[in-house]
Amino acid sequence: MSEPKSYIQVLSPELLGRVFDAYAHKPDEEKHLIGLETTLFSSCESGFYANPVILSHVSKNWRNISLDRPTLWSTMIMVRPIASHIPKVENWLERSKTAPLTLQIMQTIPDDDTPIEPLREERTAVNTILEMLLKHIERWEAITFFLCIGFLPAFAEFPQGKLDQLKSATLNLATWSTHPQVVDRVFRAIHAAPELEFVSWCASFFQTGLPDHVPWQQLKRIELDVNDISEEPSSVGYVLDILSKCPQLTSAKFILGFCKTTTPKALNTPLNLPNLRSLALDEASSPNIAYVLQNLTLPSLHTLNLSLFSDEERSSANLFKAVGSLVGRSKSTLKYLGLDIDDEQLLKLLPFAKDVEVLRVGGAKTKKFTSLLTRNANNKISLEVLPKLEYLHLTYAQDAMRPHRISASTAALNRMVVFRTSQPPATPGLKKLKFISVGTAASSFQTAHITLILGTYSHLNLKSVRFEGN
Structure with missing residues (x-):
């Protein structure tokens, strides 16, 4: 008698392919790479690591499905590219067939202490990769190129009229000031893309200002x-x-x-x-x-x-x-509000945010702030402050320029959350707090104070309590 197959074994190739897509392109928070400390070749944006090659090594069936799914291989994220990335680019370009390409190259941002030889090797690798990618320029759909180690010959004669599929472009060519004609030629080609919706120039035109050929009329972002x-x-x-x-x-x-x-x-x-x-x-x-x-x-x-x-x-x-x-x-109807402003302005503004469902707060979070958000069934005014709030994020980071401190006591925060999750029956339309997060994915923070809060939420009917950071 044969053993019953697992659910994953009976999925159709199409459904399994969608699962593969989710793995390859959805961020995995546990493998987040912050900054440019290491090299990276991934199929997932925002500094997360994923690699569809892993899928092709599980079984013969998975290998056939993954190799026959061009979208798995059409996103290439390269951080501090090295020579070993070159054959990967060649391989993925072949496997992506005719699928639109999402490409990201993040070069090292050098400083006075950066060794010269690794920069030379990286520059050579990036130039070779760009030469390969340019052969498929008609497939570029979204590009993010931070080319920070000076002019690259691959772009010297940047093709014109080839970017028919390009929708999004972010380029930092700030270190190419010795080749202004090349910078202008690259952006002329980008600005002429008929489907272009978003463009970010970073500091590419710091000395001259934005050129007059920017297609403002067609931009959506x-x-x-x-x-x-x-x-x-x-x-x-x-x-x-x-x-x-x-x-x-x-x-x-x-x-x-x-x-x-x-x-x-x-x-x-x-x-x-x-x-x-x-x-x-x-x-x-x-x-x-x-x-x-x-x-x-x-x-x-x-x-x-x-x-x-x-x-x-x-x-x-x-x-x-x-x-x-x-x-x-x-x-x-304002649904999402992010505020990093002084406490006085914050306290005045929140009572007017009647429709806000998501609130992200930077700056100082004081006892006054938590008191304002604490509901009281016997106080009608308190029930009118953010009545539809469902998700609250409190930024917490020790930043000299932007202090994101939480000075409210643990007891005050607990009281605010408890009362936000208790909906008085006599108040129709009042929404409960469902999600709360504290911290920032980009910065570490002191965990002692936050851990005390975490332990007190176990009895609440919150869908999610997330504490971000390192």
């Missing part, structure tokens, strides 16, 4: 650090100038850390962007954030992220009024 496009501080009005050129935008992020302190005159009529769902203003001063928000109408706004530059830059401008007027004027 932009991400721009204003310090990367000019040696002199830019006016915050530049943000509105850019937005006014992009009628199809659905997502925009601006890093405004070095904008001029003086704000220009407000627009006569707020700029209306009907499709913009996500807006982030990062490392900005309070007046600059308020200026941008006061000059926009965003009827589709779903996600708003605001981050002040540092404690020293946090003025008393009425951010809560700017946010309130934006939401009211736009008649939008």
